[in-house]
Amino acid sequence: MPRDNNDTRVFKVVGTRPPRPDGIDKVTGRAMYGADVTAPGMLSAQILRSPHAHARIVAIDTAAAAALPGVKAIVTAADFMAQDDAGLDDILVNCMARDVVLYDGHAVAAVAATTPAIARAALKLIDVTYEALPHVTDVDAAMRPDAPVVQAGRANESVPAGMSPNVTHHCEFGHGDVDAGFAAADVIVERSFTTAATHQGYIEPHACLATFTGEDKADLWCCTQGQYNVRTVCAALMGMEASQLRVTASEIGGGFGGKTTVFIEPVALALSRKAGRPVKIVMSRDEVFRATGPTVSSSIDVRIGMTRDGRITAGEAVLRYSGGAFPCGTVDMGAQSAFAAYDMPAVRTLGWNALTNRPKEAAYRAPGAPMAIYAVESVVDELCQTLALDPLDVRLKNAARKGTLSSYGPTFDDIGLVATLEAAKAHPHYHAPLGPGQGRGLSAGFWFNFGGNTCVSLNINTDGTVGVTEGNPDIGGSRAAISQMAAEELGLPYEKIRTIVADTASLGHNDVTDGSRVTFAVGLATIKAAQDAVAKMCARAAAIWGIDPDAVEWVDGAAQPCGPNAGKFPPMSLAEIAAVSFQTGGPIAGHHEFNADGAGVSFGVHLVDVEVDRETGATKVLRYTVFQDAGKAVHPSYVEGQMQGGAVQGIGWALNEEYIYGEDGRLQNPGFLDYRIPVASDLPNIDTVILEIPNPGHPYGVRGVGETPIVPPLAALSNAVSRAIGLRLNRLPMSPPRILAALSGS
Amino acid sequence: MKTIQVSTTINGDATEFLCGPDESLLDVLRNRLGLTGVKEGCGTGDCGACSVTLDGRLVCSCLVLGAEAEGAQIGTVEGLAQGDRLHPLQQSFIDHAALQCGICTPGILVAAKALLDRNPDPTDTELRYWLAGNLCRCTGYDKIIHAVQAAARTMRETADAQG
Amino acid sequence: MLAAEPGVTRILTGGTDVMVQMRAGLAAPALVVDVKHLTGLRAITPEAGGYRIGAAVPGAVMGEHAGLRALWPGVVEGVELIGSTQVQGRATMAGNLCNGSPAADAVPGLVAADAVVRIMGVDGARDCPVIDIPAGPGRTTLAKGDIVTSIFLPARPARSGDAYLRFTPRSEMDIAVVSAAVSLTLGADGAVTAARVALGAVAPTVLLVDEAAQAIIGTRLDDAALAALAAACSAACRPIDDKRGTVAFRTQVAGVLARRAASIARDRAHSAGDAA
Incomplete structure (x- = not known):
């Protein structure tokens, strides 16, 4: 969708600074984050984590933990199905170690119990026998031919022969004759740099609540940057159909990219399926640092x-x-x-x-x-x-x-x-x-x-207000920005729009909130959905007036005949069209679904x-x-x-x-x-x-x-x-x- | 372990609860009393998300035992607004875009109010040091400092008008 | 009660260390005794020209006490550096001492001040110089059943001052990588007549560095004396490499901080003299 003629366009809402729709809930403590929900009969789960950087799991004995009163379910890697897709299997193995622990903090077992204290006590009763393996944590050391091998056989076809098995991937970009370029230089500087791994440092630890309501049907509440991705991954790991797993994104207490994948959600689902009760997992800060996803x-x-x-x-x-x-x-x-x-x-x-x-x-x-x-x-x-x-x-x-x-x-x-x-x-x-x-x-x-897959519904309510339904957790004020763009396109005041983030059952797929894509792509879909609704509203007005829909235009929040030849009718506002919508063909809504390009x-x-x-x-x-x-x-x-x-x-x-x-x-x-x-x-x-x-x-x-x-x-x-x-x-x-x-x- | 019965006052309301002898005030507020506006970011007193006042002193509720609330006055974010009328700090945070994800916001509001109750006209430096125990990862603190100072101005003007 | 408990015990004043240890599973005490409500433990009481600080007095209360601030500003600034505003509302000087950390912010100032700890034990009350309490990281010389009830900061002569400086990577919310406290008294001629210099986080316990004190006694803290002080401090360091700092860093910066603290203490001593 090409840009309008921006040099002359005067924005009415875009570029202003209205209050965010989530503001009052967040300053009063009412906003619901990952750890803020409970469910009847809910169990609390805790995860046992590796104290070793690299070790073989020789045996896991959970009998004593299982015998502790109040313990309702225990899972280990044995409770999950290996995945054919290597990327999915990596996610699964990262959530629960299979045969080998690969880093300090790697999950090895999880317990759901009636209280957090009992779950913690049960972790102490799980006996894991490890055989320590040599480890490497530095990237340059890991690339040496004699480095300890983290995983063998993971290199893709881009990696030349003869390198350390730790090297998995190689890429090359560029253009021009580099040698000739350096020959033309007066000065050449060559330096080497290192940077440490850092963490996103969001203040809200990961948290989720999983509820199986039947063998193959579940609800999952979690703090995530992408509920659809959580659904796709968890449904695959649990062997479920996507339609049977409804994922709802909580308010998110910071993500910065770190909440674009899953760590605890499949574990909570597995425990809930086994225990037949809702299971909540809340990570400690120690777990967040040791076992989530820092940067490279x-x-x-x-x-x-x-x-x-x-x-x-x-x-x-x-x-x-x-x-x-x-x-x-x-x-x-x-x-x-x-x-x-x-x-x-x-x-x-x-x-x-x-x-x-x-x-x-x-x-x-x-x-x-x-x-x-x-x-x-x-x-x-x-x-x-x-x-x-x-x-x-x-x-x-x-x-x-x-x-x-x-x-x-x-x-x-x-x-x-x-x-x-x-x-x-x-x-x-x-x-x-x-x-x-x-x-x-x-x-x-x-x-x-980024742009990416995006889906927006925009509902014209009969009282002249508008609901925008989008599917991307709001991590930076995007609900406000999306409401602004809907208001701009519809010609309505900002206050007439309410934008909500839908669960996975309520809207089609949306890619994760990442790549700085939401205000661009969801905003673009919202504009298109608004235009779709406008076209429908123009058609309703045309029908009322008995003129051709093409002879109606949308100006300042109202349909009007375009030009004197179209007929002489007073403009019909959005509210007026909405009020009679049940008599003119039923509810009015705009939609747009696309894979956004042009970011x-x-x-x-x-x-x-x-x-x-x-x-x-x-x-x-x-x-x-x-x-x-x-x-x-x-x-x-x-x-x-x-x-x-x-x-x-x-x-x-x-x-x-x-x-x-x-x-x-x-x-x-x-x-x-x-x-x-x-x-x-x-x-x-x-x-x-x-x-x-x-x-x-x-x-x-x-x-x-x-x-x-x-x-x-x-x-x-x-x-x-x-x-x-x-x-x-x-x-x-x-x-x-x-x-x-x-x-x-x- | 034996539970302890505690009588306390929370946001002005007399409250009684039972808690374990090793249970933190944070866990009591969130899990037993439903005051989930008090957030847990670390559990070790290093982030300030669980800030509450205890007899007027700003504390991390994760570092206080529930049993220590006996006979005390506790203040949480839920007690800042008067009915549907926001506290000037709350309104200022919305007006000045001082929150993004909002997880640190309750603790920062409670902490900022504790400062303004003592010092209605802090310098930016005093404010930054007072709030050093409240981590925010979204805003870089800039708009928080501006929002607190704007609220402080409003509160001083209101106090002058009333005085 | 504490002595009779066969298991692990913890005495709770502010709780800012005990709660963290319990949560992390580092300590699972069978008995936690909250002593805040015992008589006198929350009071700052004038005594013999000095002050007796109850063991349950939080840092924020010390910081708000004008008389204490005026007499021992370096001790108070050490206490006030323990943690955030939130932690200041809870953390106590006695708890900081009994936690046994070599990096404890309150302790170098107390050692430089030659403060005296009052201990209530199974056999009654006794007094002990603060330097004798720490025994190593996480360890003290206190016996099971001992409770520190107060810390006494003595009167001091005219023209006295003290100061505490620590190094942390952040401006707040941090543990001292290295720290230094200096307490000194000036003669009428401006020369140092008495001094005590203490260093934190450079050895298993806080160090009292007599060589450093000797390097400035008799001087007017000219550049040469300050350099000698810094050199003596660096020479006394027996630090470790860890996640917070290196041996070389701690050794070098200990001298820098001692030198800077001595200058601040001198300025305070002059002001104290002027005021007197």
């Missing part, structure tokens, strides 16, 4: 050539990612996005994924991109310093723009990178003086944005000032400004919220957040005390500048905005710290001991 760790080599005047002649990157103990394709997105901000004559990126004894990776906000772009933007910054060039000028000189052949294949249409860089350059932040010990860093960032890519630029204490290695963030192209900001406050929240997650990643493993391969910091997400007193205000370069693929010009903001902070912070201390850093997080060690020359 990475090890990346980048080589970039530049002419003396700042023109990039060639770029090359080799990316080694590990998504834990199962095959993982996230490195593809890193290899595609690494150089996306640049218009380059020659570029090549190579990606590798290796297995490690760590939890199975899940998506985390722009999965794969932050670490790749961190490495590239660090080298670009070093080149600017070496050549004494302004870092924004160099990025402008090489910026991707409309017509650029992107580093990953497609040719860009209208994109906002140049406008974003120019906005940063014109901003007072870029010209503010710095004090001693302070440094300023910047980085560009990029995300593809415009999104670019951002972040500017940050830091001060480093050279005696302790502590970094203080002094000032932060985010510039980002939103295409069209439907609800500017919620767009700003995405920009600010993503920036702060990136700040945490850059400075302190990391999965720390001991020699024993066990996670040492599975809690909010030692997994240090930023607290309020760590931060300044996060200033935002929204740019609006319309996406040609959306009638209002909307682009997804949620993921791009986490991409630039890693390099922006690293470049700022490097400039503040006069030393280049190449490892994240830049925790104080690492900065102090760098300053001490060790």
Whole structure:
């Protein structure tokens, strides 16, 4: 659906800042999250988890636990059917270890009992005999030929012979003659970088309530970013028909990609089927860190050539990612996005994924991109310093723009990178003086944005109000944005629309809330559904007036004859048409179902000032400004919220957040005390500048905005710290001991 | 284990409950009294989602035994609004887009109210340190700080008008 | 009651450590005794020019006590660094001491202050210098049945000051990676006449570093004296590498923090002298 003529369109609702429909429930404590529901006769379940990074399960004896009064069901891998599909089987094995535990925290058994205390006591009575196996948690170590083997036989056809069995996947992207490009460079910088695995850090632990109402019929309530995906996966794992499993998404207490898959839901279903009673599972924070889906760790080599005047002649990157103990394709997105901000004559990126004894990776906000772009933007910054060039000028000189052949294949249409860089350059932040010990860093960032399968129903109520039914859990204010777009298209006030997120029985399939797709794709489907309803309302009016439906147009929330030749009738408002709908053919509803295409890519630029204490290695963030192209900001406050929240997650990643493993391969910091997400007193205000370069693929010009903001902070912070201390850093997080060690020359 | 009978006051209402000797106040509020606006994010006092007031002091209810509520005054997010009239902090959080997923919001509202009850005109720095025990992963805190300051202004103006 | 219980026991004041241990299954006490309501345990009482702090006084209450803040600002700032605002409403100085962590924020300040712990045991009450309580990570010299009932912070001469600094990666909500407390008294000429320097998180217990104190006694805390203080502190460190920091980091930063704390303590001593 092509963009309307945005230059002349005056929006009435889109671009305003109405209150979110879920606001009152959330500020009063009434909103229902994953752990907030109960059911009559409900059991509580607890999961027994591996204390080993890698071990063979020799035996599991559950007899003593089963004999404990109050215990109603116990499940192990023996209670699940292996799946033919390798991807599904990986999900299943991740939910319940089969024969081998692959990481610290891997589930081995689960107990449902009448109280949580009894379930906990029962876990202590389960006797698991393990035979410890050698383990590996570091991606570079895992790729060595003599590394401990996490899983054998998992490499796909892309992997050449002779590599460690841990290497599962290889990819390559690029264009042009890279060797010729480097030959044309005046300066070439080549550096290696590492980033630690980090966690999404949503504050709500995973929770679900499963209720079997018959052998093959069940309801599942859970906090998820995609109830349809939960249904598809769980129905397969349970051997059920999809129609017999109804999944309802709770309000979601943060996801950031981490709630796009299942961890506890199949376990709760299996326990409920066995016990014949509802079963609730609520993860502890320790379980969230040890046994959900952190992002990949990475090890990346980048080589970039530049002419003396700042023109990039060639770029090359080799990316080694590990998504834990199962095959993982996230490195593809890193290899595609690494150089996306640049218009380059020659570029090549190579990606590798290796297995490690760590939890199975899940998506985390722009999965794969932050670490790749961190490495590239660090080298670009070093080149600017070496050549004494302004870092924004160099990025402008090489910026991707409309017509650029992107580093990953497609040719860009209208994109906002140049406008974003120019906005940063014109901003007072870029010209503010710095004090001693302070440094300023910047980085560009990029995300593809997704479209995907989407289904929306829009019901015209007889009192002139409208209900929008969509299928994507709201993690950033999307119900407000969708209501705004429905109101805009129908010509109604925002308050007349109520948007709800449906369960899987009430609407057709919707892809997961991911890829920054919802405001774009669900918004687009809503606009189309509204247009469908408008056409039907015009037809009703035409019938009442006795004129041709084609002779009726929709203006400002009402049907009217289009032009004097169509007849002379006063406009009929939506409310008037709705009020008589039962007499004119029955209820009126609009629908749209499609696989959305045309999600415009999104670019951002972040500017940050830091001060480093050279005696302790502590970094203080002094000032932060985010510039980002939103295409069209439907609800500017919620767009700003995405920009600010993503920036702060990136700040945490850059400075302190990391999965720390001991020699024993066990996670040492599975809690909010030692997994240090930023607290309020760590931060300044996060200033935002929204740019609006319309996406040609959306009638209002909307682009997804949620993921791009986490991409630039890693390099922006690293470049700022490097400039503040006069030393280049190449490892994240830049925790104080690492900065102090760098300053001490060790 | 023997259960303990506890008489307490929650959001102004006299309340009695039975709890285990090792049961946290958080579990009592959520599981026995249906006050699920009090959220559990960590269970170790590191996230603040379970913040309540105990005799006027801000505490993490996960670090308090249910039995310690005997004779005490407990305040939770459910007690902030007066009927259908939102507390200025609640209204300000909606108006200033200070919540996204909303899971940290009840704890932050209770914590912010505890500060404004003591200090009606905090600096941003005082506010940021006071709220350091309340983790938010969605907002980056910026809009929360602005919303609390806007509510504080409203509350000061109301107090002036009444004073 | 505590002495008679054959199983594991825990004394609950603020509960901010005990509750976490119980939840994590690290402790499964057969008996938990809540001592908050015992007479005097929640009071701050003036005594002999100093203050006796009841064992159940939470950090927030200490922070709100103007007289205590004025006399021992370094002790109070150590206590106030324990956890969040929420934790401050519960956590106590005595509990922080009895938990036995080498990184306890309250303890270096207490050691530098030469505070005295009053213990009620099976055989009656006794007093003990605070430095003698910690025995190692998670261990103290207290016997089963002992209850710390109060901690006494003594009077101090004119021109005295103390300060506590810790290093944490975040500005709040963190455990000290390394910490330092300095308490000192200045003569009329501005030279240090007495000093005590304590370090946290650099050894199995909080260290009292006499060499560091000697490095500044008799000096006006000029750069050379501060450098000697820092060097003595670093030399005394016996830290470990762990998830929170390295041996090299702790050793280096211990000296930096001691130096900075000494400067703050000196400034406070001057103000205290001016005020007197």
